[in-house]
Amino acid sequence: MKIGELSERSGLSRDTIRFYEKNGLISSSASQSETNNYRQYSDDVLLQLRFVSSGREVGISIADLRELMKAFFASCDPSEAENVIVAKRAELKTRLEQIENVVSFLDAALVKVREGLGDT
Template sequence: MGKKDRMLIGEISVLTGLSRDTIRYYERIGLIKINKRQRRDNNYKEYSNEIIERLEIIKRAKYLGFSLQEIKELIDAWANKTLTNEERIELFESRIALLDEKILRLNEVKSLIRKRIKQIKEDGK
């Protein structure tokens, strides 16, 4: 199925796997923005391919454990032309450091689980 230039919320919901309520909530808190030109005469909102891409980024970031507030800060920093390049780099590097910390903790949990599996196997013999 090819992507259309503009889609209604139901189509976006099916395409992204996000509920209509979730999409509306993301719009309400400013994660996605619809301007007045993106409305039909009947006031239905039309969502662009850019919105779909942003929703996919939000989904991935949530999967990685970022809060909606953190995601909003990252998206705003990415698009915000008022921040200097140094400020944007600093923000992104701090997020990378957080990701590295999460990876370390996840690897520790993974190691503990493997040890527990080994114990269970040995106890079962």
Template sequence: MNVKETSEKTGVSTDTIRYYEKEGLIPKITRNRVGNRDIDDKIIRRINFAKHMRAAGMSINVLKEYTDLVDDAKDNTERQKQIIREQIDIMQERKNGIDFAIEHLEYKLAHYDDHMKKIEEN
């Protein structure tokens, strides 16, 4: 499968696929006899994994560390779990911040006529 087909299948842009390869987040992609990238199912799985971990807020650096652990011959299960736990903590902090912002906006909306409108008129 070429990069364009892979992009359509994964929903990841061709530029991002090339970037993931350059950064080592996916294995080096072999090229066919005319020089086009030839992407197999293993790489598609890795692209999807990277896509989902990025959507979960994982930085490129942390994702690179994680994928290096996956590719290492040693059993790095405990460190991989630790990275995921750390990411959960990061996302929980973000969620708490978003929850606070939503609550604040809901309060402002609920009290708009008796509070916000008076402030805005001055």
């Protein structure tokens, strides 16, 4: 598919897709036509973009996502790939704990706010 369709199906703008490609998060095959140089994307790229989106949403940097994508796909060294993935997984686990802490803090704050509210 061409970038327009990929954009539509992934929910990312054409610009963002090109930006991700330039940064090595995805890649396109060479154009099918001889007369243009339109990017051509396989269906797999759609799945990859979904992962990238999720990753971005939870705050994984472009640089780290590039490492991860490389680990998933083009890695010639599986044990290196494993390391990358394990490391990022651990990082996310830590992040989970941190968020839980903040949530607890907010819960405590809520209790106080409600107390201050009087007889509710």
